[in-house]
């Protein structure tokens with residue numbers, strides 16, 4: 001079976017784009033990925049486009065904008081994992097031998113669709129009693145503090161780190177460093193989480209062009225990065241309630257990805273993980289096996305997750321700093337991995353990185369720990 | 381003389397409301413392996429048996445975790461406390477917390493199910509939902 005290679009990447013600035021829509025943003029990201037790959041767009045054979053709140057056939061609108069209408073295309077919705085799922089679908093088309101060159105796009109114009117706190121679907125029993133996504137993560141933070149003794153100040157170090165990274169990323173939503181005091185004094189959203197603990201409402205899009213061995217040999221010019229694993233899982237129903245401070249879904253998806261890539265978590269050089277909230281970064285990296293359970297807040301305190309640390313986490317700024325345009329997020333993580341692994345990450349470059357991991361998870365439904373989770377491993 | 385009007389359940393499939401004002405959260409019990417589920421399921425997640433009984437859950441449980449929500453949708457007036465309560469059947473159910481100051485809420489507290497007015501239907505008639513309140517402490 002062929003390997004899969006990411007050959008071209010593109011990404012819009014993340015932030016507020018009042019004069020654009022999800023189609024404009026997706027088209028701009030796609031054209032940049034084509035230019036980055038240095039290919040004639042006519043060699044693209046199929047497309048997968050992830051988005052959540054953008055309505056029907058946004059993918060077709062994007063292809064029509066860039067002269068590629070007519071290709072086989074699937075619009076992909078998997079909550080915050082929509083873009084990452086689009087990449088997985090693209091990789092499957094290549095591994096299956098169906099296509100040699102496929103584009104995956106993730107896009108979202110979130111500021112025009114939504115403001116305030118994201119909630120589960122209104123049909124959900126937990127939404128009916130007042131669940132919000134910040135509220136659910138806040139409850140997990142409350143329990144993590146009880147179980148492991150994490151302090152509020154330790155938790156605040158995560159947005160401080162991620163916004164410092166974002167300040168070095170010209171495409172990030174936030175470009176300003178903050179302090180622990182800024183986090184603690186920001187507006188309360190769901191105790192103990194404040195505004196700076198939460199990812200913002202962001203517009204943005206990203207795109208990647210993936211290729212088979214055969215196509216990469218012809219077109220990559222040494223700039224391809226191997227997508228060694230692209231794993232996807234859905235949350236299972238709890239038969240008995242389990243700890244909300246550990247993530248069996250993240251763990252299971254990661255084990256699948258490590259096995260496919262033939263590596264262990266100790267071989268990962270850096271990771272982009274789904275820090276939709278400060279506490280989420282703690283739960284993700286421990287669920288991925290990158291840090292031991294109950295240890296991450298202390299590792300952050302020691303600087304281990306900084307760009308120049310032992311295992312940098314969210315060098316792009318993460319969802320908290322770079323922004324979180326739902327459908328765009330998973331694709332933008334892979335864009336960051338490719339730029340880091342190629343040595344094109346500018347002021348936030350991690351020295352000598354060879355193995356990067358991207359983790360997304362999204363969605364909430366009653367009785368399951370999480371809806372959709374993806375783990376992708378890229379190796380230079 | 382006053383008439384007590386018992387309003388309909390806000391979610392009849394998940395909360396039974398009886399004429400005397402009492403009620404229970406509803407779910408499923410697997411007849412094959414004994415696992416319990418909230419809400420009702422068509423098959424057991426543990427053993428995949430489709431032989432499930434409808435069950436009413438206990439009204440007393442223990443608070444697993446909580447938060448005070450200060451930003452929500454227009455359907456809910458903020459701030460309000462929410463929490464997950466673990467019930468003895470082995471289910472964890474989310475609900476709002478009432479009857480406590482926010483700073484009195486503690487992990488591990490015994491909680492009890494309380495049926496209370498909760499929103500309204502499309503005609504504007506009030507509905508009955510549930511909140512969790514601290515369980516009565518029995519003094520010797």
Ligand SMILES: [Zn+2]
Pocket residue numbers: 410411412413414415424425426427428429
């Ligand atoms: Zn069973």
